[in-house]
Structure formats: C-alpha cells, structure tokens
Amino acid sequence: MLQIVNRKDRFILLKKNLASFWGIYRRNTMGIAGLVILVCFALMALIGPYFVTYTSAAEGIEKVLQPPSAEHWLGTDDLGRDVFAGVVIGSRISLVVGLAATVISMVIGAVIGIVSGYYGKTLDALLMRLTDIFLVIPWLPLMLVMAALLGPSLGNIILVIGITGWAGTARIIRSQTLSIKERPYVERARAIGSGDLHIMLHHILPNVFPLIFANTILVAAVAILSETTLSFLGMGDPTSISWGMMLHFAFEMGAVAFGAWWWLIPPGICVVLVVLGFTFIGYALDEVLNPKLRRR
Amino acid sequence: MAEVLVRVRNLVKYFKTSRGVVHAVDDISFDIEEGKTIGIVGESGCGKSTTGRCLICLIEPTSGEIIYRGQDICRLKRSEMKKLRKEMQIIFQDPYASLNPRKTLLQIIAEPLLYNKIIRTKDKFAIEKRVLELMDKVGLAERLINTYPHELDGGRRQRIGIARALAMEPKFIVCDEPVSALDVSIQAQILNLLKELQRDLGLTYVFITHDLSVVNHFSDDIVVMYLGQIVEKAPADELFENPLHPYTQALLSAILIPAVGANRERIKLRGELASPIDPPPVCRFDKRCNYYCQDCDNGVPPLLEITPGHFVACHLVKPRGNATVKAS
Numbered sequence: 001m002l003q004i005v006n007r008k009d010r011f012i013l014l015k016k017n018l019a020s021f022w023g024i025y026r027r028n029t030m031g032i033a034g035l036v037i038l039v040c041f042a043l044m045a046l047i048g049p050y051f052v053t054y055t056s057a058a059e060g061i062e063k064v065l066q067p068p069s070a071e072h073w074l075g076t077d078d079l080g081r082d083v084f085a086g087v088v089i090g091s092r093i094s095l096v097v098g099l100a101a102t103v104i105s106m107v108i109g110a111v112i113g114i115v116s117g118y119y120g121k122t123l124d125a126l127l128m129r130l131t132d133i134f135l136v137i138p139w140l141p142l143m144l145v146m147a148a149l150l151g152p153s154l155g156n157i158i159l160v161i162g163i164t165g166w167a168g169t170a171r172i173i174r175s176q177t178l179s180i181k182e183r184p185y186v187e188r189a190r191a192i193g194s195g196d197l198h199i200m201l202h203h204i205l206p207n208v209f210p211l212i213f214a215n216t217i218l219v220a221a222v223a224i225l226s227e228t229t230l231s232f233l234g235m236g237d238p239t240s241i242s243w244g245m246m247l248h249f250a251f252e253m254g255a256v257a258f259g260a261w262w263w264l265i266p267p268g269i270c271v272v273l274v275v276l277g278f279t280f281i282g283y284a285l286d287e288v289l290n291p292k293l294r295r296r
Numbered sequence: 297m298a299e300v301l302v303r304v305r306n307l308v309k310y311f312k313t314s315r316g317v318v319h320a321v322d323d324i325s326f327d328i329e330e331g332k333t334i335g336i337v338g339e340s341g342c343g344k345s346t347t348g349r350c351l352i353c354l355i356e357p358t359s360g361e362i363i364y365r366g367q368d369i370c371r372l373k374r375s376e377m378k379k380l381r382k383e384m385q386i387i388f389q390d391p392y393a394s395l396n397p398r399k400t401l402l403q404i405i406a407e408p409l410l411y412n413k414i415i416r417t418k419d420k421f422a423i424e425k426r427v428l429e430l431m432d433k434v435g436l437a438e439r440l441i442n443t444y445p446h447e448l449d450g451g452r453r454q455r456i457g458i459a460r461a462l463a464m465e466p467k468f469i470v471c472d473e474p475v476s477a478l479d480v481s482i483q484a485q486i487l488n489l490l491k492e493l494q495r496d497l498g499l500t501y502v503f504i505t506h507d508l509s510v511v512n513h514f515s516d517d518i519v520v521m522y523l524g525q526i527v528e529k530a531p532a533d534e535l536f537e538n539p540l541h542p543y544t545q546a547l548l549s550a551i552l553i554p555a556v557g558a559n560r561e562r563i564k565l566r567g568e569l570a571s572p573i574d575p576p577p578v579c580r581f582d583k584r585c586n587y588y589c590q591d592c593d594n595g596v597p598p599l600l601e602i603t604p605g606h607f608v609a610c611h612l613v614k615p616r617g618n619a620t621v622k623a624s
Contacts, residue, residue, distance in 0.1 A: 183394075184393045184394035185394050185395055185396040187388070188386070188388060188394050188395075188457075188460070189407070190354060191354055191381070191385060192407065192411060192412070192460075192463075192464065193381035193382070193408075193411065194407075198411060206396070206398045206399070207397075207398060
C-alpha cells in the first residue's frame with residue numbers, strides 16, 4: 001500500500017527544520033545579539049517614521065541647535081529639526097539602500113562565481129581577471145567617480161554600491177564551485193543526462209547557497225557603510241535623509257565648531273550598531289548553516 | 297548465443313598531463329551480450345573505471361568505437377545522446393559522495409524522472425507513486441522518503457543509487473565498484489539485489505571491481521585489465537579454473553579462502569605498477585612477471601584466442617601451447 005506524503009506532512013517537516021535551525025541558532029550569543037540589534041532597527045525603519053515629525057522649526061532661532069532635552073531627546077539641528085526624528089527617518093533610507101545594493105552585488109557575485117567555476121578554462125580566466133580588476137581598484141574612488149558620473153539619486157547610489165561590491169563574493173563562490181563540480185553527485189547528474197544549466201541550478205547553487213547567504217550578511221554591513229560614506233562625501237541624494245546625509249549636513253554646517261555633539265554622534269552610533277549587528281549574524285550563520293559544524 | 301548489446305572496438309582514452317600522456321585505456325575491444333554480466337577486474341589505475349565511463353559516454357574516448365544497438369554512441373548528437381541516456385545508467389562506487397547532501401531521498405530519486413520529463417513536475421502524486429515504487433523495488437522502507445542521505449547507512453545509500461539508476465528503466469547499467477565501499481554483509485545484500493533486478497528486468501551489467509571473489513559469483517564473462525590493456529578475457533568459470541596469463545594467476549592466488557587453516561600458495565609479484573605515462577611498446581607486465589624472458593620485450597603481445605572463448609595477451613601463451621606458463 002502506497003503511503004503518499006501530502007502537503008501537510010511537508011509543512012510539518014518544514015516547521016521541524018526551522019525549529020531545529022532556531023534551536024541551534026539561539027545558543028549562539030553573538031548571533032542573538034546581532035539579531036536583537038537588527039530587529040530593533042528594522043522596526044524603527046518600518047514603523048518609526050509614522051510617529052515622528054522631521055520639519056524645520058517655524059518659530060525662530062531659539063529652537064535651533066538645542067542640546068538634548070525632554071522635548072527633543074537628541075536635541076535639534078541647525079534648522080531646528082529634531083535629531084531623533086532624523087535618525088528614525090534616516091534608518092529607512094540607510095537600510096533600504098544597503099539591502100538593495102547587497103542583493104545586486106550578491107546576484108552578480110553568485111552568477112559570475114558559479115559560471116566561472118563551472119565552465120573553467122578561457123571563460124574562467126576572463127571572468128576572474130575582471131574580478132581581480134574590481135578587487136584591486138580602490139573601491140571608494142571608483143564609487144565616487146561612478147556616483148559623480150551617474151548623478152545623485154537613490155537608484156544610482158544603490159547601483160554604484162551594488163556593482164562595486166561583488167568581487168569578493170565571486171571569488172569565494174568560484175572556489176566552492178570548483179570543489180562541488182568535481183563531486184560524484186555532479187557526475188551522476190550528468191549520467192542521467194542533465195545539462196549545464198540544470199546542474200548549476202539544482203546541484204551547485206544549493207550547495208553554495210549557505211556561503212552566499214553568510215556572505216550576504218557581511219556584504220550588507222559593507223554596503224550600509226558605503227552608503228554612509230558616499231552620502232557623507234556629498235554624493236548622496238540630498239532630498240532623502242539617511243544617516244550619512246545627516247552626518248554630511250552636520251559636518252557642512254559646522255556641528256563640530258558649535259560643539260553640537262548630539263547632532264553628529266547619534267547617526268554615527270546607529271551606523272556602527274547596524275554594521276555590528278550584521279557582522280554578528282554573519283559569523284553566527286557561518287557556524288549554524290555549515291552542515292559539518294551543525295550538531296544534530 | 298544472446299544478441300550483442302554493446303560492441304567495444306579499439307577503445308582508447310588518453311589524458312594529457314603536464315608530465316606526459318597518460319594511457320588510461322589503450323586499445324581494448326570486447327562485446328557485451330544482452331542480459332549478461334561482464335566483469336572488468338584489475339588493480340587501481342588499470343583503466344577499468346575510465347572504460348566504464350567511456351561506455352556510457354560520460355567521458356569522450358580519444359578514439360575507438362562504442363556501438364550500442366548498432367549506433368556508435370561517440371558520434372551521436374547531443375539530442376540523440378539524451379534519448380540514449382535513459383537506456384544506459386551508472387552506479388557509482390562511493391555511496392557517500394555520489395548523493396547530493398542537500399536533497400531528500402524523494403528529490404534524489406525523482407530527479408531523473410523530472411529532468412527527462414518522464415513525469416511532469418506538477419504531478420506530485422505520480423512522482424511520489426513512482427518513487428515509492430522504485431524504493432520498494434530496491435528494498436528501501438517507505439518512511440525514509442523524506443530523509444537526507446547523511447541520515448542513512450552505506451547499504452541504504454547504495455540502494456538509493458540503484459533506485460535512481462533504475463528510475464528511467466535502463467537496459468544497460470555500468471556498476472563501477474558498487475560494493476567496494478560497503479561492509480561484507482551488506483555487499484552480499486546489494487549483490488543479491490542487483491542479481492534479482494537483472495533477472496526481473498532483463499538488465500545487462502558491466503561490473504567493474506578489483507575484488508575477484510565478488511566478480512566470480514556475479515559475472516558471465518570476465519575481462520582482466522592491466523595498465524589500460526586487456527590481458528585476459530574468458531567466461532568466468534573457465535578463467536577461475538584455468539587462468540593462463542601470469543597476472544591473472546597472481547590475482548587469483550591472492551583471493552582469501554574463508555576456511556580455518558586454509559593456506560593457498562600465493563604467487564608474489566615483484567615491483568610496483570609501472571607508470572601509465574607514455575609506456576614503451578612492450579608487454580606492460582614484463583618487469584613484474586615471474587616468467588620474464590627476452591621474448592617479452594618483442595612488442596605488445598596481441599590478444600589471442602587460445603581455446604574457444606578464452607583470450608590471452610602474453611608472448612609465452614600461444615594457441616595450443618600453454619604448458620610454458622602453467623603455475624608451478
């Protein structure tokens with residue numbers, strides 16, 4: 001009598017897998033710390049902007065450059081805007097730009113890495129030289145030049161960060177692909193008649209995926225930092241407020257000279273915390289997702 | 297006499313390396329009859345696995361022909377080859393490495409069915425039905441359908457490999473050392489399973505192994521290979537009773553006898569396996585052979601039919617004159 005595994009059983013199986021993943025993950029203190037940080041910032045970016053107002057003070061000079069108080073938790077800037085509100089609103093742009101750029105660079109990195117490792121020979125040599133070029137060119141000047149050429153808009157910033165950040169990923173994915181394509185199950189797949197695309201999608205991709213995933217988290221940290229840098233240097237979109245943009249304005253308007261520390265430090269700390277959160281999760285996932293390190 | 301399913305003619309496979317050309321398989325010819333099992337034996341590096349991979353076109357031969365049902369498979373187009381793939385399958389040696397660790401048993405066995413569009417991807421019910429059928433055929437319990445390969449033991453993993461090879465209802469299966477990675481007790485189970493499947497489904501096997509005691513019970517014909525060449529070819533019984541090539545004699549004397557106090561006299565070989573890189577055109581066994589004499593360096597010995605069905609490649613074994621090399 002055939003017993004068919006139905007959809008419900010599959011769902012239970014999925015739930016079981018997730019539960020066991022969580023069981024391992026939550027024992028990792030670093031990972032939990034990172035997760036807590038990121039969840040806080042994600043909530044802030046999602047719902048925070050609906051609770052704060054970030055507008056210039058209309059009623060005069062006494063509202064400008066105020067130190068932290070009960071009314072303005074983090075003081076006000078040169079236009080009398082609430083710095084706390086700026087930090088909350090800025091989190092949305094910072095995170096969106098960082099994550100979108102990460103997706104772009106991971107897709108480019110994974111495709112180039114897998115194709116290069118799988119096909120080898122001339123194609124591999126060509127793609128890897130291209131990767132080397134992107135690795136050795138100092139990324140900051142490259143980003144600045146590209147951003148300057150493309151013009152300051154949110155989409156361009158995402159694109160610029162995305163296409164400068166994939167090289168390291170491509171290298172890592174390629175080396176893993178080189179190892180996987182020699183495994184007997186790939187030969188076995190060829191024996192059933194599988195083509196290259198099928199093997200890359202169904203055998204190589206699932207096996208490099210943990211690496212892509214762990215790498216994504218680390219690249220995200222760099223992408224957010226890059227966004228801050230570009231905005232700070234004035235290459236960002238001045239109409240969308242991000243942490244980097246706040247730092248840019250604070251620096252331009254002479255926050256240091258005024259001694260307005262409350263204007264400079266909060267966005268800076270936010271950037272550091274988010275980067276730290278991503279890095280923590282990255283290290284934790286590396287340990288959890290690697291089946292060899294996984295305890296059963 | 298059964299119909300010949302696969303005809304191998306002058307198969308050659310060289311690998312170019314930085315140190316020279318490796319003669320992995322050097323001009324071998326043999327026939328495989330439908331429904332029979334042909335055993336290929338030899339030590340590591342003698343080219344037996346390369347031969348197996350060439351047989352199902354996993355690697356392309358340097359020259360020579362492999363004729364499957366009248367078609368030379370080395371010269372087929374991709375699309376034609378894809379059709380033939382369904383008929384010819386391979387079972388690999390290492391059941392640990394040859395299964396993708398990230399796929400469940402269901403996914404592994406269903407892959408050939410889905411890829412070759414034997415069953416549509418959407419038809420989940422039909423897929424599961426077929427997979428369970430195959431699992432039943434190879435003796436895997438239904439409850440294992442959602443397990444991952446690393447949760448199973450070697451014998452069960454090899455059963456998965458067999459189920460997967462059977463999924464497309466092949467006619468011809470190359471078994472590349474299917475039991476060498478398994479415990480002896482499990483070896484017997486897998487061998488019996490293969491035997492049963494052959495009887496039920498009319499399969500033709502090429503059975504590659506270095507273990508003569510396995511091949512003895514399993515094969516109809518045996519091909520003994522040494523450094524890329526066939527040194528002896530005979531029906532299994534004939535080969536075991538009357539081995540003519542000195543290398544075969546040495547191999548057979550190395551089989552352990554499972555009896556207390558049994559002590560067969562072993563023929564010990566000198567030296568080590570010669571390098572397969574650019575070998576000189578002499579008998580490749582010469583320096584290790586106990587019967588080595590000057591005649592042996594007179595070119596590569598041809599494979600000659602000594603008695604009907606029994607072929608030997610040795611300068612010292614001539615048709616109807618084999619007394620010279622009878623084991624002392």
